[in-house]
Amino acid sequence: MAEISALERRKLEMLLGMGEGYVLNFSDRTYAEFFLDFRVDIDSAQFRVGGDSKAKRMRTFWDIGQNHTVGKVLEGLIAYGHQFKLLRNSNSSLEDDCRKIAQRLLSNQPVADLEALTAIADERDFEVVAQHVREAIEKNEPEGALDRLHTFVNKFIRVTCEPHGITVSRDKPLHSVFGEYVKALRGSGHLESAMTERILRSSISVLEAFNDVRNNKSLAHDNPILNYDESLLIFNHVASSIRFIKAVEARIKTKTSVQKAEDPFWDESIPF
Template sequence: MTALIDYWYTKAIAKEDGFDFEKDKNIYNECLKIASRLKEETIVEEIDVINEIEDDRDFNLLAKSIRESIDKNEPEVALDRLHTYVMKFIRQLCENHNIEIKKDESLNAIFGKYVKYIVANEKIESKMTERILKYSIHVIEAFNDIRNNRSFAHDNKILNYSESVLIFNNITNSIKFIETIEKTIEQENIKIEVETADWQDLPF
């Protein structure tokens, strides 16, 4: 689009082929704005959820590598790393909540245990959300196959661009929602700690 705009500008300034810059400069400026905005938009809406965390070098390098692939508009080359990221992310959540998991359990298995935990502890308000999360377990199960057979995890034929974008957006949207749940749990725990604190022990 930018190349076409530049081509028109060259012709219009020279007044070639009936183009006239002064006549259509407002349209030209609007087209420049559109092209600039499109360049700034990311193909993955919630890529910011792929965060680095303190004191975990491996996790941080993984997150950085995934974001770099998205910045380069190459989601298909990062599918295996996204799978690894989600595995580490969900494992950490299970550890935080004392959810028992085994080292060799699949991603969908540990994600299923996390979903069961938040549902059992009434962190979900609607049946629809519960059903979406439970269906997401099957989506995550399919992600295992993508990682093993359609990513650079092995010598595979890589999945196409459009489906890779769809997978990235689905996974990052799920992570975004889980983060909101975790923030709610954290706030509830802080409230409980404040309410049960023994203020007589404070040194003032």
Template sequence: MSDLTGSDRRKLEKLLGMGSGYVLNFSDRTFGNFFDEYRVEIDAERYRAGGTSKANRMRTFWNLDANHTVGRVIGGLIEYASDEQCFGDSNPVLIDDCRKIAQRLLSDQPVAELEALSAIADEKDFEVVAEHVREAIEKNQPEGALDRLHTFAHKFIRVICEPHGVAISRDKALHSIFGEYVKALRDAGHLESAMTERILKSSISVLETFNEVRNHKSLAHDNPILNYEESLLIFNHVAASIRFIKALEVKINAKVVAKISNWESDDIPF
């Protein structure tokens, strides 16, 4: 449920022209198409509890969905209306106030490093599982996607390990592969502090216990799933680790490119 205040709702309803049951210039079809872009099925029965008009479904959406999702949709509606010139003579102060409402809601992101959970290889299944993981967080349902987060982590670690010469096989556990990756980073001098190495090593045991969560506390099997708070903690830990590793790999690749450029420069006769 979003935490829109009464004042927020009045401003949004005025800006979006919801007084007569409409929302901007949308038809039922284009209204549904717009929400599809944000992975919200606005035509679903759950959004018709307060009435079937577009305005009533919008109000029910505000009541049911999480801040971040509502903020994304409001921001998108404002941009759409600006592009379509729907606002007419609307007060610029009102438009700005509604943009600020969207920004405030967007700041309430349950997983701070969500953008890190994106595919890093051109593989269809990698992209699909990454999309499912982000969608679960945008809907504030981390407990329902722990199995997919585990799959994502497995694919991510496999991809990042290959350039470092870490052998990968079906029989090797995820935490063992990651342990070899951390050792490769240390041996190559890519880690600048002992504390960073220690933090990464702690992730080895985290990944080992993640296997248990995936097998016994997720939707991978017919299990009672883990509670919301602990699921969110797992998501945040994994996402933060992946964000750091992505940034580190960018630095490593930049060093490799610089070395190659230097070698090529040295070969140029003068």
């Protein structure tokens, strides 16, 4: 359930013109199309338990939707209404208050570094699996996407390690590949503290254990899936690690570009 107080609901209903069952200027068709942009099927039965009008379905969406998803939809509605001058009873104070409600909901998502879970190579299957992973979190269903998260991590580490001259193959375990990557970072001076190296090395055993979760506690096979809280812990650990690795790689890329610019004899065959 989205955390919206009774007073906040009244403000949102006033701004969106929900008093007579409508929402802004949407028809049933355009209303459904708007929500599909946020991967929400507002026409489904779960949103009609309180009634079929657009306003009643919106209220039910607030009742059962997750904070982050509701925040994204509200942000989109306010932007749409503002652009086409559709906001009712609109004044700067009411509109600002409603924007703040949307922003507060947006900031509350179960995986803090969710935006890090994006593809880093122009591969269709990489993009698809990354999208499925993010959708699962936006719906607050991490336990149902552990197998896809495992696939995403495999692709991410492969794409990250290959430019560093690390051999990647189907027969080589993921944790072994990552161990070589950490060793390469340390050997090239890209890690400034022993603690950072230790944290990354702990991820090697975590990745090894992830294989068991994927094979025996996810939807990859006919398994009883892992509970919500442990699934969420795995998602947060993976997303945090990937965010850090992306930052390190960006720093390496910048350093390499500077070196190439300063040294006309720079050898691009050197991985660092």
